[in-house]
Amino acid sequence: MPAAGAGLEGVVATTSKICFIDGNRGILSYFGYSIHTLAENASFEEVIYLLWNGKLPNRRELSELKSSLVAERDLPHEVTAFLRNVPKGSPPMDVLRTAVSMLSLHDALAGDNSERANVQKAVKLMARVATIVTSFDRLRNGKEVIPGDPGLGYAANFLATLSGKKPDDVMERVFDVALILHADHELNASTFAARVTAATLSDIYSAITSAIGALKGPLHGGANENVIRMLLSTKSPADAAEKAKNDLDKKVKIAGFGHRVYRVLDPRAIHLKRMSEELGKRTGHTDLYEKSARVEQTVHDLKNLNANVDFYSASTYYSLGIPVDLFTPIFAVSRMAGWTAHTLEQYRNNRLIRPRADYTGVPDGQKWTPLEERS
Numbered sequence: 001m002p003a004a005g006a007g008l009e010g011v012v013a014t015t016s017k018i019c020f021i022d023g024n025r026g027i028l029s030y031f032g033y034s035i036h037t038l039a040e041n042a043s044f045e046e047v048i049y050l051l052w053n054g055k056l057p058n059r060r061e062l063s064e065l066k067s068s069l070v071a072e073r074d075l076p077h078e079v080t081a082f083l084r085n086v087p088k089g090s091p092p093m094d095v096l097r098t099a100v101s102m103l104s105l106h107d108a109l110a111g112d113n114s115e116r117a118n119v120q121k122a123v124k125l126m127a128r129v130a131t132i133v134t135s136f137d138r139l140r141n142g143k144e145v146i147p148g149d150p151g152l153g154y155a156a157n158f159l160a161t162l163s164g165k166k167p168d169d170v171m172e173r174v175f176d177v178a179l180i181l182h183a184d185h186e187l188n189a190s191t192f193a194a195r196v197t198a199a200t201l202s203d204i205y206s207a208i209t210s211a212i213g214a215l216k217g218p219l220h221g222g223a224n225e226n227v228i229r230m231l232l233s234t235k236s237p238a239d240a241a242e243k244a245k246n247d248l249d250k251k252v253k254i255a256g257f258g259h260r261v262y263r264v265l266d267p268r269a270i271h272l273k274r275m276s277e278e279l280g281k282r283t284g285h286t287d288l289y290e291k292s293a294r295v296e297q298t299v300h301d302l303k304n305l306n307a308n309v310d311f312y313s314a315s316t317y318y319s320l321g322i323p324v325d326l327f328t329p330i331f332a333v334s335r336m337a338g339w340t341a342h343t344l345e346q347y348r349n350n351r352l353i354r355p356r357a358d359y360t361g362v363p364d365g366q367k368w369t370p371l372e373e374r375s
Helices: 035-041 044-053 059-071 077-085 092-106 115-140 154-163 169-182 189-199 204-215 223-232 237-249 267-283 286-303 309-319 324-348
Strands: 019-022 027-030
Touching: 027 035, 027 044, 027 267, 035 044, 035 169, 035 267, 044 059, 044 115, 044 154, 044 169, 044 324, 059 115, 077 092, 077 115, 092 115, 092 204, 092 324, 115 154, 115 204, 115 324, 154 169, 169 267, 169 309, 169 324, 189 204, 189 324, 204 324, 223 237, 223 286, 223 309, 223 324, 237 286, 267 286, 267 309, 286 309, 309 324
Parallel strands: none
Antiparallel strands: 019 027
């Protein structure tokens, strides 16, 4: 059997209509809509609908989706009690993974794997993942949970229930676009994990829990946390550039650069870079943007590596006032749209995912040695 690329690189594992990537030309699209078109025109709710249904919603369909997300926002009391009583210092991704899994225990449709039931569960997951993240952060800081505002959109509600303050139009739009940019990315590790679990005909909650577990890994979802810590640890743009140079000299990987698929600039990074600069000026964090720009130029000059989606999302999230250890959970909030879309697609045309391994162990036919004769 011929060996696949390490990490299944270059291997086509399934067919999908959801997301298209051309890494050589820097193209990313959802159902044929360029990520640039969506970032410039769409709301996150429109993108959720697009990913689930393969088309943009009309006014009535968009209104119905927004109403459904509002209606399903509240958590079961038992899940809120869990968030209130998690051990102090619990990693947010561990809390999120456990809380999402708990949701299945309080859903009467959990064992119903019909299309209709799975769509309803996708709405619940999309609505409640944001509530889990914001509620956990407030409770761990000794604050009470803030109920969502039915008059606010998904992005504004998240920021408002996290901080207790309604965001202005610019901050709302920046976060809305950030959610759009992270909503899906084909068969990344977490999405593939979700599809593998769904392919066994396990329930959608199990599939999404698998995805969260994969996203938790620092090689997947945690890069932007490492980026912001690097930026905050340096004193100036020149200092940040020097640190990047020294790290490269020591062959230390710099978070936020390079990508398994893209050979040119990650198209999502274009928008995040612009938003990082704009938001930095509004919030007094221009130093983070300037450090980022110098590091980006240094790494490109020395290693010809481009920034990926994680690099400028770090300073963007920080300028929005989001705690650093919530960066990866927010990735999950956005990617829930893609995870659920892929899980629904997997159920609709399912085949058990069962790859093979290229065996590199000792030859078959080893001679048995009695226990008393073994050294």
